Amino acid sequence: MNKSIPISWNKYNFTLLADRAIYWPKGRVLYIADPHFGKAATFRYSGIPVPEECTQEDCNRIEFLVKKTGAESIVFLGDFFHALSGKTSEVREILYNWRKKNNHIDLYLIRGNHDLNAGDPWEDLNIQSHPDPSKIFGIECRHLPIETSEHPYLAGHIHPGYTLKGKGKRSIRAACFHLSTQHIILPAFGSFTGLKNIKPNLGDQVFITNGEDIFKIPL
Template identity: 40%
Template sequence: MSVDIVIAGETLQLLPQRALYWPARRTLMIADIHFGKAAAFRARGVPVPHGTTAQNLALIDTLLQAHAVEHIVFLGDFLHSRAVQNSASLHTLQQWRETHADLKLTLVRGNHDAHAGDPPAALEMDIVDEPFCIGPFACCHHPEPRAEGYVLAGHVHPVYRLAAGGDSLRLPCFLFGDGYAVLPSFGAFTGGYLVMPKEGERLFVAAEDAVFEVPLR
């Protein structure tokens, strides 16, 4: 169950898979996927799960099957570190790309991309610096208001704590403010930063199979 929200005169769909879909442009927006992060941790001797790259790509495939996507915009931090450039994760990415040759891919460089380096040309991605302007939106990595348009960004990996009767649950969330929105981290192994909405902002949490707005006082 997705949620529709109208921003800058355009209807956007907030998806429980922690992505945003813009039906009018058949565009999927994904923030902070961090391909190769788990592998980078394992290389340092930290025992973390295998298969996160395949898991992330399978989730993208689920969204491609559910929506008429022609264009994916990655809002920064596509690769986690330079070590990914010569890893099994990159080979998996290249195999996935070969099966989606007609799909347009755009990467808006984020802070991790600056260190990791651009993805190889074989992935056939358009790679740009922020802002990447499309319609009324400025696609960025860093969530800061810009004159070029309403900003859709990532970087923060926002999560919100729901509490009831002594129990609490941290869930990834979408945060919409005056001039910019922050998307949750899409990656399967990326963690989250607890956010506290300000007055006038709207917050939507992404549960397993639904998105719902949290009433804010």
């Protein structure tokens, strides 16, 4: 089992990280999709008690990945925020403290469907927001995947999951990276996010991860 798996995709060499992110060593870029910051706060706003600790943990995870890889930039592939009602002072404080500690890196955001409602991140987080799709460092970055694209692209939005079935009633369901020649769909990064099972086509590759180990599914 591995903490990461190097892959080559089109002309790029990427590293798929078990912690639901991709690193591109050549460009020193970390790709993260769908963190959905403030989701717990949105739930609380509607009267559903969810602890805030997820936000802090997700920031810690990013910090750890930046340190481990030596990334100089992060590209968020959409849905940075979950909803407007989740942009609360607690969330802001956690994100701001995290940014202060990591002010040496450049942050980019492809606006996802949730960001359109929630609005761009607070200015003092210093994140450059871009429309979907945009080319960043020469790679097409999207939030919403599309069926056919002129260029191969990285995308989020789906929160891809995969159920591995064994004999009898055994099964394991986990988040996954879904690769085709056309695209790489990243798993959702946020700790408080769900999964939607994908159906890979012939020739696709699927890597499942539980946050600690990553494993290529034989298809």
